Amino acid sequence: MQGTFADLTVKKMVPILALLLLCQGFLCTTVTSKKVCGRPPITDGIDETTLKRVFEVGDEVTLTCERGYLPSTTTSQRITCTATGEWTQSNLACSPKMCPIPRPLQPLAKGRTEAPFRSVLNFTCDDGYVMLGANESKCSHDGTWSNPPPLCKAVNCPLPKPPTEGRIVHDTPVTGNTIMYGQSWTYECNSPKAPTYERGSCKADGTATEPPLCQEVSCRIPAGIPNGFITFAVMRQHGYKEKVKYACNENYILDGDAEVQCQNTGNWSSKPVCRAPCTVGINRGRIFYNAKKLWIADLKPNRVLHREPVVFYCLNKAERCGYPVATTCNDGVLPIPECFEEPGKIEYTLRPKTLPSEIAMCAASPPASPASPANPARAA
Incomplete structure (x- = not known):
């Protein structure tokens, strides 16, 4: 009996559980989300x-x-x-909101006159200057900057000390007990001595250049230069700051300072160079030189000095007109323009009026062509 009752109980519960599960599923599926x-x-x-x-x-x-x-x-x-x-x-x-950029800062802001809210200006000073004020400023919500631009004040140095056996010559007058960053001066020693270095200045860290030593200096007998000579000089050793003067042979041009000076290093300053003249390396044709239009045969002597210009005439074949092309003598070399064509002997002799130098000049010259390196005029 007990077993039968138990079986019946189970059979009755199964439909009830199934019904509950079905109801739960039905409720879940029919509720719509809002x-x-x-x-x-x-x-x-x-x-x-x-x-x-x-x-x-x-x-x-x-x-x-x-x-x-x-x-x-x-x-x-x-x-x-x-x-x-x-x-x-x-x-x-x-x-x-926009903050107006101060006018002195507008060039640094690439011409902008205002900056938007939350922008930041960062300030720096050049070497040798100290900042007085904040190093940054922010554009605030009310359209104003949080800090004004700072000032950059030049660093000051104490007055420099002269060398033991010499003095200081300032580039600009000095007043008071300090000098500003960037100011400079020259050290001089009592003759015949020379300072180990000649220049001093107020440096960015606020210190002045230490004074040099004064020592005896001499330069060797000055040497000559090619195609030139020393004028009015005794051939001996020279002391600090003594000078000699150079000149060039005839038709050579001096390039550089004519005078050289014995320096504090015991060496002479840079010597000048004598630049060579040029010959115009054509046999037939016409040129413009020294404000004159000349047949090459009339250039006597055939010589052009260093840095002097010479004009050649080229032919514009499409327009049948001539145009000038300039070139310059450079230390014995006068390049011939690539467009220049030297006329033949018969054309030059019998039909000279047909040459580019004699016909009508072009209204506008074509782009300049480089001078031909293969046909330079050599030194005279």
């Missing part, structure tokens, strides 16, 4: 501190600009969460 809206889409400058993550249908939100931004419209912008889960449209745009 539409909601997420956080509204916002652009830069819109205040989002009061916005929730989720809003229900029908909720309204008033959009505003955060501090430091200006709204594009004077009317309030309310948006609504719709039944589709979307927000209504808003015309609000927020632009940052």
Whole structure:
């Protein structure tokens, strides 16, 4: 009996459990979720501190600009969460407030006259200057800068000390007990001695150059130069700051300082160079030289000095006109323009009026062609 009762009980419970499970499934599948809206889409400058993550249908939100931004419209912008889960449209745009850039700084700001909210100006001073004020300034929400531009004050140095056996000659007059960064001077020693270095200055770290030593210096007998000579000089050793003068042979041009000086290193300053003249390396044709139009046979002697220009005449074959091309003597070498064509002997002798130098000149010269390196005129 007990066993039979137990079996019956189980059989009756199975339909009841199945019914409960079916009911639970039915309830779960027939409940519909309610539409909601997420956080509204916002652009830069819109205040989002009061916005929730989720809003229900029908909720309204008033959009505003955060501090430091200006709204594009004077009317309030309310948006609504719709039944589709979307927000209504808003015309609000927020632009940052602008801070005027101080006029002295505008060139450094590439010509800009203002900067937007939250911009930062960083200030630095050149070497040898110290900053008085803040090294940065931020554009605030009210359109003003947090700090004014600082001042850059030149570093001061104590007066320099002269060498033991000499003196100091300042480039500019000095007053007081200090000098400013960048000021400089020359050290001089009592004759015949020379300073180990001649120049001093107030340095960026606020210290002045230490004084040099004074020592005896002499330079060797000065050497000659090619195609030149020393004028009015005794051939002996020379002391500090003594000078000799050079000149060039006839038709050679002096390039550099004519006078050289014995330096504190015991060496002479750079000697000049005598630059050679050139010959015009054509046999037939006409040139423009020394303000004259000349047949090459009339250039006597055939010599052009260093750095003097010579004009050749070339033919524009398309327009049948001539045009001038200039070249310059450079230390014995006078390049011939590539466009120049030396006429043949018969053409030069019998039909000289047909040469580029004699026909009508072109209204505009074609682009200059480089001088031919293969046909330079050699030194005279």
